[in-house]
Amino acid sequence: MDFLHTIPFDQLLIQTINGIVTGMILALVASGLTLIFGIMDVVNFAHGELFMLGAYVGVIVLAATGNFWVALVSASLIIALLGAAIYLTTLRPLLGRDPLTTILATFGVSLVLQNYALWQFGPVARKIAEPFTGHFSLFYLDYPWYRLVIALLSAAIIGALWLFLKFGTYGIWIRATTQDRVMAQAMGIPVPWVLTVVFAIGAGMAGASGVLFGPLAGVNPTMGLDWILKAFIVVVVGGMGNLTGSIAAAIFISLLEAYAALWVSPAQAVIVSFVALILTLLFRPTGLFATAPK
Amino acid sequence: MSLLSENASHPDPLPARGEREERAKRGEEQRRQRALIYWTGFSVVLALLVVAPLVLPEFWRRFLTEILIWGLLAMSSDILIGFTGMVSFGHSAFFGLGMYGAAGALLSVEPPDLWLAILYGLVAAAAVAGFVAYFSTRLRDIYFAITTLIFSQIFYVVIFTWTEVTGGENGLTFRRPPLAIPGLFSTPFTSVTMHWFVVAVVTLSYLVLRRITQSPFGMVLQSIRENESRTRAIGYPIERYKIVAVMLSGLFAGLAGVLYAVQNQFAAPDFVFFLVSGETVIYNVIGGIGTLVGPIVGAAFFLLLREGLSRFFTEYYLIPVGLIFIAMVIFMPQGLLGFMRRWLNE
Numbered sequence: 049m050d051f052l053h054t055i056p057f058d059q060l061l062i063q064t065i066n067g068i069v070t071g072m073i074l075a076l077v078a079s080g081l082t083l084i085f086g087i088m089d090v091v092n093f094a095h096g097e098l099f100m101l102g103a104y105v106g107v108i109v110l111a112a113t114g115n116f117w118v119a120l121v122s123a124s125l126i127i128a129l130l131g132a133a134i135y136l137t138t139l140r141p142l143l144g145r146d147p148l149t150t151i152l153a154t155f156g157v158s159l160v161l162q163n164y165a166l167w168q169f170g171p172v173a174r175k176i177a178e179p180f181t182g183h184f185s186l187f188y189l190d191y192p193w194y195r196l197v198i199a200l201l202s203a204a205i206i207g208a209l210w211l212f213l214k215f216g217t218y219g220i221w222i223r224a225t226t227q228d229r230v231m232a233q234a235m236g237i238p239v240p241w242v243l244t245v246v247f248a249i250g251a252g253m254a255g256a257s258g259v260l261f262g263p264l265a266g267v268n269p270t271m272g273l274d275w276i277l278k279a280f281i282v283v284v285v286g287g288m289g290n291l292t293g294s295i296a297a298a299i300f301i302s303l304l305e306a307y308a309a310l311w312v313s314p315a316q317a318v319i320v321s322f323v324a325l326i327l328t329l330l331f332r333p334t335g336l337f338a339t340a341p342k
Numbered sequence: 343m344s345l346l347s348e349n350a351s352h353p354d355p356l357p358a359r360g361e362r363e364e365r366a367k368r369g370e371e372q373r374r375q376r377a378l379i380y381w382t383g384f385s386v387v388l389a390l391l392v393v394a395p396l397v398l399p400e401f402w403r404r405f406l407t408e409i410l411i412w413g414l415l416a417m418s419s420d421i422l423i424g425f426t427g428m429v430s431f432g433h434s435a436f437f438g439l440g441m442y443g444a445a446g447a448l449l450s451v452e453p454p455d456l457w458l459a460i461l462y463g464l465v466a467a468a469a470v471a472g473f474v475a476y477f478s479t480r481l482r483d484i485y486f487a488i489t490t491l492i493f494s495q496i497f498y499v500v501i502f503t504w505t506e507v508t509g510g511e512n513g514l515t516f517r518r519p520p521l522a523i524p525g526l527f528s529t530p531f532t533s534v535t536m537h538w539f540v541v542a543v544v545t546l547s548y549l550v551l552r553r554i555t556q557s558p559f560g561m562v563l564q565s566i567r568e569n570e571s572r573t574r575a576i577g578y579p580i581e582r583y584k585i586v587a588v589m590l591s592g593l594f595a596g597l598a599g600v601l602y603a604v605q606n607q608f609a610a611p612d613f614v615f616f617l618v619s620g621e622t623v624i625y626n627v628i629g630g631i632g633t634l635v636g637p638i639v640g641a642a643f644f645l646l647l648r649e650g651l652s653r654f655f656t657e658y659y660l661i662p663v664g665l666i667f668i669a670m671v672i673f674m675p676q677g678l679l680g681f682m683r684r685w686l687n688e
Contacts, residue, residue: 091484141672147484148429152627153671155620159664167658277495277616280488288485316503322496329477329489 059310062191067306069195070264071299072202076257077275078282078294079206080250086289087226087246089147090139093154095254096276097161102127102255103267104165107174116179116259124256131251132244139247140240158272165269173266176259198260205256206295209249222246281321285328287335296337300324380686388545395537404605407537409645410544411601413638416625417544417551418594423623424632425555426587427567428482432474432490433622435497436592438614439466440599442501445514445609454519460600467596468589470497475588479581482570491616498614513610531604540601544638547594551634554590563587624667630677633686639678 081095092098102123109119138153180197183190213219224232225242233239258267265271278301286297301321308317328336391410395403415437422428443466444459451458478489501508508514521535522528529535554560565573566580574580603609612618621644629640647666651659670677679686 085484091488138668138672145675148487149671149675151429151431151484151487152623153668155623156664156668156671159620159660159667163658163660163664167661277492281492284485284488284492313503315499318499319496322492322499325489325492326477329480333480 060307063306063310064303065191065195067303068299069199070306071302072199073257073261074275074278074282074302075295075298076202076205076253076260078279078286078298079209079291080253080257081279082283082286082289082291082294083209083253084247084250085283086291087222088139088243090150090247091147091154092247092250093151093276094134094157094161095154095250095279096272096274097158097165098127098131098251098254098272099258099261099275100165100267100269100272101130101161102258103176103262103271104169104174104258105255106176106259106262107267110176116177119176120256120259123259124252127255127258128248128252131254132248134251135244135247140243143243158276162269162272169269171269173268175266176262178263194263198264201260202257205253209253210291218242218245278321281325285325285336287337290335290337293335293337297335300336388541391541392538395534400533403533403537405645405649407533407540407605408602409642410540410638411598411605412621412625412641412645414544414547414601415595415598416622416629416637416641417548417634418591418598419622420626420631420634420637421551421555421563421587421591421594423626424634424636425560425567426563426584427570428479428584428587429487429623430490430588430591431487431616431619431623432478432492432494433591433595434614434616434618435474435490435494436467436471436595437599437602437618437622438497438501438609438611439470440464440596441603441609441613442466442508442514443596444600444603445516448516448519448603449514454517456519456522456604457524459519459604460597463600463603464593464596467599468593471589471592471596472585474592475585479584479588491619494614494616494619498611498616501614502611508609508611511611513608513612515608518604518607536605540605543597543601547597548634551594555634559583559586626677627675628667628670628677630679633677633679633682635686636677636679643678 077095077099081092084090084092084095105123105126106119109122110116113119134154134157138157139150142149142153178192178194180194182193184193185191211219213223221232221237221242222245224235224237225239225246229239232242282297282301283294285301286293286295301324304320304324305314305317308320391406394406398406415433418436419430419433422430440463443463446466447459447462448454474490474493478486478493481489502510504510518531520528520530521539531539555563562573562578562580562583565576565578566583570580599613602613625640625644626637627640628643629638630636644663647663648659651662655662
């Protein structure tokens with residue numbers, strides 16, 4: 049292991065923190081995706097586009113109000129409404145058909161949204177200013193506080209989702225619908241509403257993560273593509289529909305990529321997560337973090 | 343459950359013997375008549391495709407050739423989507439590897455040889471298809487779709503970043519080989535002979551694929567589509583059937599890639615990107631899955647739509663195309679040719 053000695057400890061630590069920060073954003077994206085899949089068997093191909101549009105709404109609201117937190121909240125709400133609209137117009141008619149048709153329909157949605165963004169905002173990347181610019185020194189680097197705040201905020205949103213699912217009335221309805229849709233309906237749970245709300249929540253989480261990610265890199269119409277692929281990898285590695293698994297897998301994959309970026313270019317570091325996916329499929333096809341094999 | 347499930351009609355109660363013979367005879371007659379119509383239609387379409395380049399202007403000649411090439415790609419994917427019930431979102435990998443395989447043959451061997459390009463392209467595509475099939479067939483339905491998607495991205499990243507071999511972002515350009523049969527003749531491709539060559543390859547591929555779907559092997563694939571666990575219970579090793587199906591599909595996708603490379607004289611990483619796979623699925627759904635010719639019609643419809651719409655919407659033509667696609671998924675899941683599926687497969 050000679051090559052390990054060539055990497056200084058401080059770089060390793062910085063990459064660990066970077067990995068956890070991107071991992072938390074990825075976890076936020078992937079948990080929305082996995083929530084939607086786990087509860088209604090819909091593979092939302094347009095999830096990356098909701099993430100991207102969330103970032104754009106963030107850019108616009110930030111320009112109008114100058115307040116990052118207002119931008120964050122309004123982006124989540126607007127994208128949640130957009131999600132509900134998408135669900136009602138394209139996915140509800142497909143209820144009861146093969147889940148594969150939902151991939152096709154949402155792929156169509158993603159084409160429309162992506163090209164709409166290109167048309168409306170142009171191909172040039174926009175930037176979201178960081179809400180606060182404080183730094184703390186980490187070895188030779190000035191590490192921005194904002195990155196750590198992102199990780200904490202993402203964790204807080206995911207935690208809130210978990211509490212909501214566990215204790216909220218709606219959350220209990222959602223879990224009941226997951227277990228048995230027909231029986232839930234028979235017990236008087238308004239299942240069509242529950243499904244719409246779930247899709248809206250998942251979409252809103254994607255929108256929020258778009259705004260959070262905005263300051264780290266530019267906002268552009270194709271950013272959704274990278275994220276949907278990563279989120280798909282995470283969701284397969286973590287086990288489809290498994291919320292905890294997705295979060296663990298998101299951090300695991302991001303750390304892997306961050307460490308790989310020490311040796312190769314970031315574009316090639318993606319291959320490491322592909323390898324992780326292949327190994328998972330070979331040895332644990334139900335997901336790396338699945339508690340019990342199905 | 344699959345995208346395409348034929349509800350087997352219940353047979354009538356057993357009639358008397360004389361009537362049975364009568365019926366069999368009538369059925370035989372009907373079948374022969376339908377076969378006659380089918381082959382007449384087939385010949386007419388083929389004849390039109392052969393004559394077309396002689397009357398069409400250069401732009402539309404090339405356009406028609408491209409429709410056929412994309413149609414071949416879509417048709418190869420129909421083996422999985424329509425006949426085995428597996429939606430592949432990774433066909434761009436097979437198509438792209440066919441392209442780069444052909445590029446490898448055309449750049450490394452002097453003088454460039456068409457048949458060697460086809461051979462290299464097919465070997466490359468089949469190798470990739472075998473690799474993808476080995477892993478992805480462990481999973482079903484949506485998981486299969488996502489896994490093939492991610493696998494095609496692996497090849498995209500490899501091709502995009504391995505600049506020394508693949509030319510990276512710029513891709514590879516090369517000279518077009520002559521149309522030659524060793525020892526007989528050799529003539530440079532014109533757009534007309536290119537078109538005829540593509541028509542010949544696509545027609546042969548169609549006939550081969552049609553024969554395969556009607557063979558016992560094809561029947562097992564359709565049985566996997568209808569009910570996987572029952573097929574397994576009967577005793578068919580379905581994993582092996584699926585792997586062969588993916589490889590077969592990848593082989594023809596690779597052939598389409600070779601044709602595209604020869605026609606356009608370049609190989610570029612854009613064609614390995616998963617949007618190409620997505621378009622392949624769109625062609626299938628628009629044209630009608632499980633018909634083999636449907637995907638070609640779907641490709642024609644899509645490309646014409648794009649051509650027409652891009653005059654009004656410039657590069658944002660995908661907005662109306664996407665909306666039309668969504669509407670078709672919801673309201674017309676059988677596609678344009680779905681209504682004649684049984685007849686086409688008989």
